[in-house]
Amino acid sequence: MNLTLAQAEAAVKAAKEKAAALNTLMNIAVVDAGANLIAFVHMDGAWLGSIDISMRKARTARFFNMNTGDIGQLSQPGGPLYNIEHSNGGLITFPGGIPVKDSKGMVIGAIGVSGSTVENDHAVAEAGLKAIS
Amino acid sequence: MNLTLAQAEAAVKAAKEKAAALNTLMNIAVVDAGANLIAFVHMDGAWLGSIDISMRKARTARFFNMNTGDIGQLSQPGGPLYNIEHSNGGLITFPGGIPVKDSKGMVIGAIGVSGSTVENDHAVAEAGLKAIS
Amino acid sequence: MNLTLAQAEAAVKAAKEKAAALNTLMNIAVVDAGANLIAFVHMDGAWLGSIDISMRKARTARFFNMNTGDIGQLSQPGGPLYNIEHSNGGLITFPGGIPVKDSKGMVIGAIGVSGSTVENDHAVAEAGLKAIS
Amino acid sequence: MNLTLAQAEAAVKAAKEKAAALNTLMNIAVVDAGANLIAFVHMDGAWLGSIDISMRKARTARFFNMNTGDIGQLSQPGGPLYNIEHSNGGLITFPGGIPVKDSKGMVIGAIGVSGSTVENDHAVAEAGLKAIS
Numbered sequence: 030m031n032l033t034l035a036q037a038e039a040a041v042k043a044a045k046e047k048a049a050a051l052n053t054l055m056n057i058a059v060v061d062a063g064a065n066l067i068a069f070v071h072m073d074g075a076w077l078g079s080i081d082i083s084m085r086k087a088r089t090a091r092f093f094n095m096n097t098g099d100i101g102q103l104s105q106p107g108g109p110l111y112n113i114e115h116s117n118g119g120l121i122t123f124p125g126g127i128p129v130k131d132s133k134g135m136v137i138g139a140i141g142v143s144g145s146t147v148e149n150d151h152a153v154a155e156a157g158l159k160a161i162s
Numbered sequence: 163m164n165l166t167l168a169q170a171e172a173a174v175k176a177a178k179e180k181a182a183a184l185n186t187l188m189n190i191a192v193v194d195a196g197a198n199l200i201a202f203v204h205m206d207g208a209w210l211g212s213i214d215i216s217m218r219k220a221r222t223a224r225f226f227n228m229n230t231g232d233i234g235q236l237s238q239p240g241g242p243l244y245n246i247e248h249s250n251g252g253l254i255t256f257p258g259g260i261p262v263k264d265s266k267g268m269v270i271g272a273i274g275v276s277g278s279t280v281e282n283d284h285a286v287a288e289a290g291l292k293a294i295s
Numbered sequence: 296m297n298l299t300l301a302q303a304e305a306a307v308k309a310a311k312e313k314a315a316a317l318n319t320l321m322n323i324a325v326v327d328a329g330a331n332l333i334a335f336v337h338m339d340g341a342w343l344g345s346i347d348i349s350m351r352k353a354r355t356a357r358f359f360n361m362n363t364g365d366i367g368q369l370s371q372p373g374g375p376l377y378n379i380e381h382s383n384g385g386l387i388t389f390p391g392g393i394p395v396k397d398s399k400g401m402v403i404g405a406i407g408v409s410g411s412t413v414e415n416d417h418a419v420a421e422a423g424l425k426a427i428s
Numbered sequence: 429m430n431l432t433l434a435q436a437e438a439a440v441k442a443a444k445e446k447a448a449a450l451n452t453l454m455n456i457a458v459v460d461a462g463a464n465l466i467a468f469v470h471m472d473g474a475w476l477g478s479i480d481i482s483m484r485k486a487r488t489a490r491f492f493n494m495n496t497g498d499i500g501q502l503s504q505p506g507g508p509l510y511n512i513e514h515s516n517g518g519l520i521t522f523p524g525g526i527p528v529k530d531s532k533g534m535v536i537g538a539i540g541v542s543g544s545t546v547e548n549d550h551a552v553a554e555a556g557l558k559a560i561s
Binding site (some may be wrong): 197227239240242244246247248249250252253275 | 452476478511
């Protein structure tokens with residue numbers, strides 16, 4: 030099973046609406062089971078540096094099948110995955126990336142959001158996720 | 163002036179329809195005046211290697227304000243721009259990338275398409291362009 | 296709106312004068328609204344490693360429309376943006392990068408300075424900024 | 429001996445004037461004896477993709493102490509330096525890069541120009557060179 034473009038577009042649409050509801054400007058990226066980019070949008074005026082970050086959050090979430098923020102808990106100084114961000118050409122491990130699972134719990138992709146506080150980023154990613162799960 | 167997300171999404175939609183009409187599976191990328199990615203979609207089953215190529219075509223078209231295929235005419239062995247592809251982190255200079263201009267002729271972004279023959283790629287990019295110009 | 300070369304050169308000139316007044320040797324970079332390099336100078340004898348850092352500071356400031364030092368406050372261990380520096384091909388998040396805004400408050404570019412203490416780097420960037428705003 | 433910033437700025441100024449005289453929009457880069465960037469300007473409206481190319485031309489000319497176009501003669505298919513462009517993170521070997529020598533013939537830096545035909549690029553680089561030699 031793999032995330033479809035139709036699912037990715039539904040996630041992006043819901044995420045954009047949530048971003049607007051929060052009065053934020055977001056970059057929203059969706060990757061498939063192979064961690065390849067399937068859909069992306071940059072809202073007008075959103076941070077340019079968050080284009081790349083949203084994609085890295087999505088990939089990071091799929092690479093390890095967990096929320097990016099959970100990895101960030103483990104990558105702190107003294108932690109078991111200290112500086113894991115150096116792998117895979119650069120990971121982003123703060124909140125905003127969430128895996129997408131099918132009805133059996135298999136990870137079929139991930140969504141990554143960047144453009145505001147990490148709390149808002151995560152909330153927008155969750156809104157996108159809910160549209161397809 | 164800069165390309166808006168609304169314009170980029172209209173271009174992507176038209177390009178997807180053209181891709182379907184041609185019975186092809188495409189990756190479609192749109193960049194703004196600063197060559198930053200604004201919108202992207204990967205049609206289900208399209209070549210994975212063309213995700214990156216579609217983005218590079220869009221950036222290349224914006225970098226030089228011309229169709230990617232026109233640059234490829236100049237970058238051949240013995241040509242004036244031989245191996246220009248090594249610049250800017252890697253250019254793609256075969257057809258499928260087209261600049262987007264505003265009503266005054268200013269370049270405000272570009273569209274890049276990859277997934278089939280370069281003729282089809284270019285035709286799909288043109289269909290996307292027509293939707294917003 | 297976008298930063299012009301005339302503005303960038305005025306900023307560079309003022310920054311060089313401030314650097315001399317502080318008895319420092321600086322690298323000074325200016326990027327436009329698209330985070331593309333518009334002007335750069337390396338003062339004779341300035342640190343070679345700061346050539347790249349000055350450019351990254353300018354890009355980082357434009358990427359997130361804030362002073363680089365403010366991002367560095369958030370990217371510390373335990374902070375919400377821990378290790379954000381791994382994105383965008385490498386960010387620099389200590390002081391010395393400042394966004395440039397037009398009269399309406401729109402970000403039209405950024406200046407980045409590196410070559411001395413971060414306090415001096417920031418002071419020189421501010422001097423450059425003042426020449427054009 | 430090394431190229432000074434004063435020399436680099438004189439070269440940039442002369443190159444900009446020549447670019448204007450030719451009715452072109454150029455990116456102009458100057459590197460020192462260590463192939464490090466000393467001065468750079470992007471003329472308003474010049475190709476964004478030529479920012480990187482001008483810098484690569486300058487570095488390439490210093491790396492081998494010869495005009496970039498001369499290297500391009502040797503890097504063609506079947507030639508002795510075929511695809512040398514793959515080295516050093518990416519070389520540019522078509523005209524527009526020229527070494528700068530001191531009065532004893534020692535190479536102390538290089539100038540690279542990109543933004544028009546390779547003939548114009550080279551002419552503008554030569555105008556910059558003449559201002560300091």
